[in-house]
Each structure stands twice: as C-alpha cells, then as structure tokens.
Amino acid sequence: MDYNNKGMSEGSRVADLALEYLSQADWRIPRYKSKETSSTFWTRTHPGDKQHSIQIQIQLEMQTMSPVEDVAGRQPSSISPAHRLVEDLLSTIFQFCVDPLNREAPNSLAAESSALRSIHHVNRRWREVALGCPVLWGKAIDPDSCGVQWLDLVLRRSKKAPIFIVSKAPEAHVAPAKSMEKWKLLTDNFDRCVYLYALLGPGRSESGVYEVLWKGSASLKRCIIKSELSQAPTHLPGFGQWQGIILQPRSVGSRALFDGQAPNLQELKLVNCHLDSRKRPVSLPSLRSVSMLTLSTPHTQWMSGSVVLRSLFLTVLPPWNLSSASGESRTRTALPALQQLHITTGIAGGTEILDSIDTTDMCDFSLAITFPSFPPATTGDVTAFWDALFRHFWSSTFTSIAVKYDGAVSYFRATTSANRVLQVIMDTTHARLDYNSSEFSFLPTIPEVYQSPLQLSSYISWYTMVKRFSPTMTCVKTLEVDVIQNRSFPLDTMFLVSKLPAVETLRMQHSTTTDPTWYKILMVRYGDESQGKDGRLPAMLPKLQLLELPQDLPLSIRRELLDPYIAYRVAYHAPVTVSFRELSTHYESPIMF
Numbered sequence: 061m062d063y064n065n066k067g068m069s070e071g072s073r074v075a076d077l078a079l080e081y082l083s084q085a086d087w088r089i090p091r092y093k094s095k096e097t098s099s100t101f102w103t104r105t106h107p108g109d110k111q112h113s114i115q116i117q118i119q120l121e122m123q124t125m126s127p128v129e130d131v132a133g134r135q136p137s138s139i140s141p142a143h144r145l146v147e148d149l150l151s152t153i154f155q156f157c158v159d160p161l162n163r164e165a166p167n168s169l170a171a172e173s174s175a176l177r178s179i180h181h182v183n184r185r186w187r188e189v190a191l192g193c194p195v196l197w198g199k200a201i202d203p204d205s206c207g208v209q210w211l212d213l214v215l216r217r218s219k220k221a222p223i224f225i226v227s228k229a230p231e232a233h234v235a236p237a238k239s240m241e242k243w244k245l246l247t248d249n250f251d252r253c254v255y256l257y258a259l260l261g262p263g264r265s266e267s268g269v270y271e272v273l274w275k276g277s278a279s280l281k282r283c284i285i286k287s288e289l290s291q292a293p294t295h296l297p298g299f300g301q302w303q304g305i306i307l308q309p310r311s312v313g314s315r316a317l318f319d320g321q322a323p324n325l326q327e328l329k330l331v332n333c334h335l336d337s338r339k340r341p342v343s344l345p346s347l348r349s350v351s352m353l354t355l356s357t358p359h360t361q362w363m364s365g366s367v368v369l370r371s372l373f374l375t376v377l378p379p380w381n382l383s384s385a386s387g388e389s390r391t392r393t394a395l396p397a398l399q400q401l402h403i404t405t406g407i408a409g410g411t412e413i414l415d416s417i418d419t420t421d422m423c424d425f426s427l428a429i430t431f432p433s434f435p436p437a438t439t440g441d442v443t444a445f446w447d448a449l450f451r452h453f454w455s456s457t458f459t460s461i462a463v464k465y466d467g468a469v470s471y472f473r474a475t476t477s478a479n480r481v482l483q484v485i486m487d488t489t490h491a492r493l494d495y496n497s498s499e500f501s502f503l504p505t506i507p508e509v510y511q512s513p514l515q516l517s518s519y520i521s522w523y524t525m526v527k528r529f530s531p532t533m534t535c536v537k538t539l540e541v542d543v544i545q546n547r548s549f550p551l552d553t554m555f556l557v558s559k560l561p562a563v564e565t566l567r568m569q570h571s572t573t574t575d576p577t578w579y580k581i582l583m584v585r586y587g588d589e590s591q592g593k594d595g596r597l598p599a600m601l602p603k604l605q606l607l608e609l610p611q612d613l614p615l616s617i618r619r620e621l622l623d624p625y626i627a628y629r630v631a632y633h634a635p636v637t638v639s640f641r642e643l644s645t646h647y648e649s650p651i652m653f
Contacts, residue, residue: 143185150186151193154179158200163226163257164284169202176200176214194221198252201225203242203268211242215249222254222279225272229264239268247272254281260307260333261288273307276321283318283325287332307333316343329354332376351397370399374413377405394418404428407437407445414448421455424481431491431513438496439503442517446524449484450532456480458532461560462540462567463553468514472521477535486521488513518552526559539563539601541578543571554581563601567608569643574614579621583628599634611640 145153157179158172176197180190190196198218203211204227215223225246230239250272258269273285285307307317307330318325322345333356347353347369354373372395398419403410403426410429429445431437456476464471468489474482491513495503500523503516510516526533539560541553557563572578584600609622622638629636 147189147192150189151196154190154193154196155199158196163224163255164286169200169226170205172200173202173205191217194219197221198223201246203227203239203246206242208241208245212245215245218252220252223249223252224255225253225269226257227269228259229261229266229270230268232263232265234265243268243271247275250275250277252279253277254279256280256282257284257286259286259288263288273317274319276319278321278323280318280322281324282327283322284327284329285331285333286329289332316345318345320345322346323349325350327352329373330356332356367394368397369395370397371402372398372400373402375402375404377403377409392416392418395423396420398423400424400426402426404430406430406432407441411441411445411448414445414452419452421478421480423452425449425452426481426483428485429487431486431488431493431517433490433492436492436494437517438494439500439516439520440497442493442520443497443499443524446521447528449482450525450529453480453482453532454529456532457535459536460538460540461533461536462542463556464540464542464544465514465518466544468512470514470518486514486517488517491517493517515552519555522552522556522559526556530559533559535562536560537562538565538567540567540569541572542569543575553578554584557581557600558584560601562603564603565606565608566601566604567643569610573609574617574621576621579625582625585632599629599632602634604629604634604636607636607638608643609638609640610643613640 157175163169176199179196180187194217197214198221201211201214201223203225206214253272256269256272258273260270320343325345325347326349328344328347328350329352331354349368351368352371352373353369354375356374356376393416395417398417399422401419401423403413405413407429410427427449453476456478458474459477460475462471462473464473468487468491470486470488472482472484472486476482493513493516495501500520503519506516539557568578582600613622626636626638
C-alpha cells in the first residue's frame, strides 16, 4: 500500500493492529490523546499472552504518532472500516454512486446529481478524495436540473476527464436564452463527451441538446437520440404517415450527424428520428467502429462501412407499405460480424431491407412485420418476404419450429442445428390481402371461414417455406403449436404439418389441445401408399414418438379426443408416448430498446 506521507502510514499500521486486537478478545479502546498526554487502555488480559503483546505494540505505536493523527489517518478515535478505505477504492465507490443503471430512464440522474453534491460534504477526507477524482465529476452531467454556476464548477472539476451528458431539448414554450449559457459551456467541452442521451420531440424546440448533434466529437462512444411521438403524424413521401420527427440542423453547413466526425462511435441509437427529408438528406458519421446500431429511418445510407457491426436494430420504422420509392437497385451490403438483426416495419419494407444485406450463419433474426390496410398486401408480397428472409438461412437446417396464433397475430420461431434463432411476428390486425399470383389462384375458392388475412397469409408462408426451402424444413425434430383464442385453423397448419416428416416431438398448448378439428388433422393420411406400412397411406407425422400436453388438460378431453388419437396411432403401427407437464412459452419480444 503506497502512502503519501509518514503519518498516514503510521495511522494505518495502528489501525491494523487495533482491528486484530479487537477480533481476538473483548477489548475496549476509549478516546485517546496525543503524545503530550497519557493514553489510557481498559484491558482484560494476562501478561505474556499474544493479546497482551498486541496491546503493548499499540501503545508503543501511539506514542510515536503526531498530535493530530489517529488510527484512521484523519479523525481521532475512528477505526471503522469506512475510514480505513484507501483513496482509490473510495473514489471507485463514489463513481458507482453517480453512475445510474439506466441513463435512458426518465429523470435518471435525479438521485445521482444529489449524491454528487453531497459526497464531498461528508468530511474533509471524503471531500479531498472527491475533488481529486476528475472522472467522478464527469459522470453525472444533467444540465436540465442545475444552474450555470454548478455546471461550470462540475466541468472545471472534471478537468480533462470524459463527460457523460443526459438532457432533454427544452419545451417549445421555454425561451432558449435560459439554457443558452449552459449549452455554450457544454459545447466547448463536447470533444470530451463519451456518452450522449438526447430526448427530442415535436413539442420541443430545436435548441439545447439539439445543438450538439451537429458538432463533432472524437471521444464519443455511445449516443442515444430518442423522440417523443407526435399527436399529428408527419407524412413521409413513399412511406405514409409517421409520428416521429425529421432530424435537420437549423444552420446551413454540414449535413452530417456530429459533422461526420465521430471516429470512435461504438453504439448509435436513433428512435423515432428520421434522417431524410428527401430535399436535404442528412448523413450519418462513419460507422466503421459501430458494433450496435439502432435506427428508425427506412433508407439504407447506414450500410456503408459497417464491417464490425454486431447488432442492428431497425425499429419503429414508418409503415413502408410500398417497395423502394426511388425504384433504384441497391448493391447488397455484407455484414460479416452481424450477430443480431431486429426489424419492425411493414412487409414490403422488411423485404427490401432483407434483400439489401448479406449475413453469415451466426446471425439471429427477430422481425415484427405489419400487414397494411392500404395499399393492401398481395400474395406476391408475402412470397417475396419469405424468399428474402430464407435466403439468409439457405445453408441452415431447422431442428425445431414453434407456431403460435393469437387473434390476428401469428408467431413463427425456428431454431437451427447451430442454435441460430429465427423469430417472426406477423400482425394482420388491419390487413387486406389481394390475390395477384397465379400460384395461389385457388385461395378465393376456400370457404369463407378460412378467408381471414391471418389464415391466408399463413398458408402462403408455409407453402413458400416447404416448397422453395424444403432442405431447411425436412429435418425438424420438434414442433410446437399454440393457439391462444378459440379458432379453427385446419387449412394452413395442416399443410405445414404434412411437410414435416421427421418430427419426433409434438408440443400442444391452449386451444390446440381442446379443438376436435386439430385432432382430425393429426389423423389425416396423405402421400403415396408405397410410403406406408402394408401398402397403406402413411400417418401424419410418421416418426412422432412423444406428445407433450399441459398437465391441467381436462379428463373429458383426454377421453373424447386424446384416447382415440392414441388408439389410431397404435392401429397404424406408429404409437406415441404422452407426457403431461407444465409447458412454458418460447416466444419473446423481438425488439429491444
């Protein structure tokens, strides 16, 4: 342990002896005096034992201490562990006190700013440690809740240490002059900023934190820019109505975020912020160092130089119901390091994004796709989406598939042999579906009860998967079917199940377990008679060995539906084992903010 002066070294040595002394017996040490006065100890020991020798050592050490020194190095009679902490450990604890778990939470720095003000008022030693730690003062810069004098003091105490800025753009009715002086200070020190969180919004003015978005910072590593949603949606040509904002600098000059100068940027998150006004597009800084990128802009200018990108979140995009508005053909961008891709958009927009990138076999996909009401999606749009998606899984083999229906929303989750995960949520709540493909010309002839956009889009999805990408589907070992609401779905699901010959485990949940139509589907025989035993048609799911059902399945359902199915499997030499247990869901929200 390195001490700056002799007194602290002696005080620490006495403290160590005192703690060892107290841990071995019930000793009491009263307030002691300096070496000019006598020191009194109350002891209960026998001469010659170890504890007595420690007591003598303490008395001898104290005789050599300076008049203002004590066992903690500063305050007399203080030997508590808090006072024995060395400066570097104490400063680390202080930094945790002013470093919130989530800087994006509302008023995230309220408690931390108060702690920063209080820490250096506890005692003289704490104040010296706090003032000697510039990093501490750069951790909790909250210009929205402090005055100019305090902000100036914090920036001066932080010296050349990195600074973290969390701020909201002022509301439109607040005069910008009130925050102008504070942001002049922050702008002058913005080259030290390593973290920036900015909350914007249609009801907020383009001042305050908005100003620094167009200033370069060589130190910036993480940037989160969010916008509150507008009550009056903005119309984006080619993309429909949108409730976000369009980022535009007020002054004439660079059209690049951070003036295009953020070479060390590692994470960039823009939520509800659109970068392109068509007439005056705004570009991003270099993304060569960015490993996590979140955008709400439908254009693909973010692709250049993303060679180290590991996580890509394209969230809260405009509806993007149409294909590329410009009609331009874009070169596919390789994302060799990408491990996570999350997209929320319309079906046409999802297709365009998936067609514009190339990924590797280590990337997980999570997509939330919305079917538009106008213009309506077509059978060709659904087919094109799955073609674009499965292109990224062409060399993969699925081992498990889970399908879930919840009202007008369907969930599809698949896992590959290499543990890659594909999850797709299809929302058809307000959908319309037009038939523009001869491949599906028979769909209008389907009974009206099966004509919902969800069932039709599901049928097209399964058809596209098993017909065009059969190598990825034929090795599926586990199938899960889950229906939340009571509805029949014999058409689309029967087509999927009939094309999964290798399934060994079938897991059924909720309404699936009580729907007689579903058990009838499982007893449909299909295919060529030569494929079955004794010249008979093979059973649905011919290799099925285990049927998993919820443990609370009613006895009446077991007798009326389950027992006949088990008897059917036995009769056709394909018996199954039934397991009743607590089943959990495998679906997660595809988008993380």
